Amino acid sequence: MQSTLALEAAGLGKRYGRRWALRNLKLEVGQGERLALLGPNGAGKSTVLRLASTLARPTHGKLTILGHDPVQNPRDVRRRIGVVAHRPYLYDDLTGRENLAFYARLYSVPNAEQSYGPLLITAGLEHASDAFVRTYSRGMQQRLALVRALLHRPDVLLLDEPETGLDQDALDLLERIVSDGGGEHTVIFSTHNLQLALRLSNRVVVLSAGGLVMDAPTALLDETQLRAEYSRLAGVSR
Helix, strand or coil, rough: CCCCCCCEEEEEEEEECCEEEEEEEEEEEEECCCEEEEECCCCCCHHHHHHHCCCCCCCCEEEEECCCCCCCCCHHHHHHHEEECCCCCCCCCEHHHHHHHHHHHHHCCCCHHHHHHHHHHHHHCHHHHCCCHHHHHHHHHHHHHHHHHCCCCCCCCEECCCCCCCCCHHHHHHHHHHHCCCCCCCEECCCCCCHHHHHHHEEEEEEECCCCEEEEHHHHHHHHHHHHHHHHHCCCCC
């Protein structure tokens, strides 16, 4: 019996007004894969992640996350995903620990402090856990956002340009989370950093003008090849 795909898109499209952000996307992502979404600004990377994370609705086509339709069953999808976007989705006037306790209640995480305590240590935030989030640096906020996204042990991690604005500690944490997953969760992340894509993914997809123009395993690519293909297919000089 074939296992359920982590993500399946068929004929997926999203339009904002008259502009198509995504056109007729066909994409399958197996459980345990680490997929990098590449492409210039406006290519459709963030749109794919917004649709998968229930933050937007498709204009047409089919999308399922672990067999669930994000439009018809958003709560079922949200229980299974962790999301890190440009906004950290943290409350400035709560402490780091209070933010995690709040999200733990939302996700009905049992023994919450036992769950997030080790994650705070891993993120290097234990010393700052009782400080208000508004006092955190951008890198510290992103590290806490990564902890928040992992708190309920999601099956799928959706990361939208997660390296943007990170300090080195946060970048190291991101790489450990993605690389050390060991198949425990599927990771789908967008990035402009081709080196990062090759390091952290086992498959790269290139989008251009809302369409898929390349889909290849990273094992068959080196940086020179990827840069050349990316430039040719996406029309971007790297």
